[in-house]
Amino acid sequence: MNAYTNPLRDPQDRRLPRIAGPCVLVIFGVTGDLSRKKLMPAVYDLANRGLLPPGFALVGFARRDWENQDFAKVVHDAVKEHARTPFREEVWEQLLEGIRFVSGAFDDDAAFERLGDTIRELDTTRGTGGNHAFYLSIPPSGFEPVMTMLRKHGLTEGGEDNWNRVVIEKPFGHDLASARELDAVVSSLFQPHEVFRIDHYLGKETVQNMLALRFANQMFEPIWNNHYVSHVEITMAEDIGIGGRAGYFDGIGIARDVMQNHLLQLLALTAMEEPTSFEASQLRTEKKKVLAAARVPERYDLHTARGQYAAGWQGGKPVIGYLQEDGVPEGSGTETYAAIRVDVDNRRWAGVPFYLRTAKRMPRRVTEVALSFKRAPHLPFTATDTEELGTNALVMRIQPDEGVTLRFGAKVPGTQMEIREVSMDFGYGGSFTESSPEAYERLILDVLLGDPPLFPQQEEVELSWKILDPVIAYWASLDEQPEQYESGTWGPQSGHDMLARDGFSWRRP
Template structure:
């Protein structure tokens, strides 16, 4: 006879058979700077609730918001409540909310104002005493990078960055990690002057996605794929992150940064590193980082920037049955801007496994659909014992990892058409997460916030990886800045500018149409 969970002394909010996130964080305080922003409202606060709802946060947990608002604690609790109701992925449960809300506090103040930080320090001390959070504090900087130094300096000056024996203090940084190599190094200098590297967590939410981590399982848990994961069999690799929306209300952030800095430097180069790295001796953070760093150190930008880079920006037109504005028509965008909304580059990796295999990275806004995928295109068979007409519809074999939104894996290969003498046509063998597992994947921010509270760093890039990524991208950005011509316009709802197609055509390839 099975004993009920409650009778066994288990946490009634969490099923011990749920292996998706088996570790529970210890007592701690999570402080969010910039708590009134979209990221906090749509992602961070709902993720905190979802963790609590899964039983992965302890009773001794507290959430503190810091922002320039004249709110009381109950006002902030109402903001969190509304964000959870609207954006949380798990069902709302009153008993979970009651326990979580008892630890919610708000500190009104200005970044750079010592009195505000003193109030924050006093609030945290009160929570350490009342909630038993034990002096364990995580500071989430959901603020512009220009304010990082001010915040970390104040945390140090007021003793909030100190790590007493048996206690911890951690800082979480959202991208962008600088806007070039020099600024990335300066940012690291600023943060590391206050927090040791083991206490600095650089958030790249793509690395928290289930399918990104499945890439490691696909490669290293299966003998089927690893023998062909090299230049003997792989012809080229395409890594795509496409969005079907424009910049929305982000003109102030996006213009002057551009999509290459916003996406390629972090998301796509991290995906490249995970795709191309050698097998680590374990999945501990140090081993994963060592292998990723080796790949990024071996990666180089194209020798001919004019031939193997492409940039564009969306023009006005029709998309999805609606009239949409072009980038230059978006509110807050100056007419003289040269900021790109589409970028594609070729990266080559100078090591034994990947020499001669081009990696094509592309990203853009106002494209045909929202999709992120990694596609390995395999070399054609050296001999086809068929007539040309038998294989005229046969392309190259491909293994495609779909990261979002339809998470899964597709294998494309040739098969005989039924009823014909001998005709080969491409077919797909498909694996979908939603159709194969009853468990739902945790949202990326759930996983990453929990890892911060646990002090588990494998999914967070260290400053060495960030700097290596800038060394790849900086020469491309410098080349684009030297051009007299603006980015090439492209139609909304398509797959980018003509120059991107020409870039691949020079190498005898075409872009996939996901």
């Protein structure tokens, strides 16, 4: 096996890599950033690691007036610039033989006729066997017309010996009602096991390591409850602004964009009970129990906060505020900072607040889950023996410095008893020689294998919207702009006040 052998093994035989079978992957929206920076490089990296069969084909669908060779050049350049593994000519040549492009709009019957002809040609020439995955890397407004055309032209019809699957990128609707409407469309075309809702955070190695940390180690599980944990902080901070995405972001806001999916999924993984196995059904069952028990306390003025970045300094350079960004309407009330308190009403977590925050234009980019523990009930030291000790904490870093930090008190070397806070750190980069696959590598491979454990199902989506919808409705009812916070700072004062009322403060990542 080469250096890029899949680290994820077949559960029946861990000596063998999981290799996808013959299939066609059709990507709608291949001209977008997601396709260029993530999807195409992930396909190449899977091929480079020997995880795609010779009978694999990639079809791009977009409005551009391209021929097959034009699209192949786009894929080649994307791979060269963004692939994780080294470029190898023999791997590229094998992929190139199965690359096709179909030009057309989402409501163009002739284009979908050409798509059908292209897929059938690949089934014959590449031996893809009638197995097709349709990846909708497009705005949510395009989901229904694309899927309707797929059905109209017979592209969703499978047989006993082949399969058709659809991949949907978040957001899964913009509220509970729209999520249900979207599901009605999807369910009319595909069976539940054929639908893969992509949340790329669930493909990150370190997110999956949360499960290993909890359930493979006896030392953590006995204290993973309200007897020992005082509160939990889940943070996803970005140091960039909206980056020219005003057309997408404004009117949606960061709570819908990130909190409804990424952060609530992280909460579910943190708070869930141990599953009986890591089969998809068992993982989903335990996550749904958490989401069903989760709620934001009804005093939304006390337990939520929203903000909008103003001008400031980022990385030593002046930056403009959200309202000055190109394409943002004057007086926009869209939030770029969102924080909420979530209570999980079950025996394990009763009384432990979970604080979720996400924002743009923060001092640094970081995603982490931090469990802070209660103080020891008695310290047999004099006041002069200890510096100002914080609480013990276990911090799971999702990105960018993937790893785990354990914070505790330790004696300072010397003849006197002096206690000081220290950290014990584990970093993936320093402990494993094999680099972690990108999230989209894992997720695309799971789609092609038909393996669903990392994909949220419709009930999880609806439960998440039930938690967030009342908060968004409350914010919309306010006759005021989101609180301004200076770019390069840790958010508005209301976000800090939310924790201070409970006697806590945000940890500084």
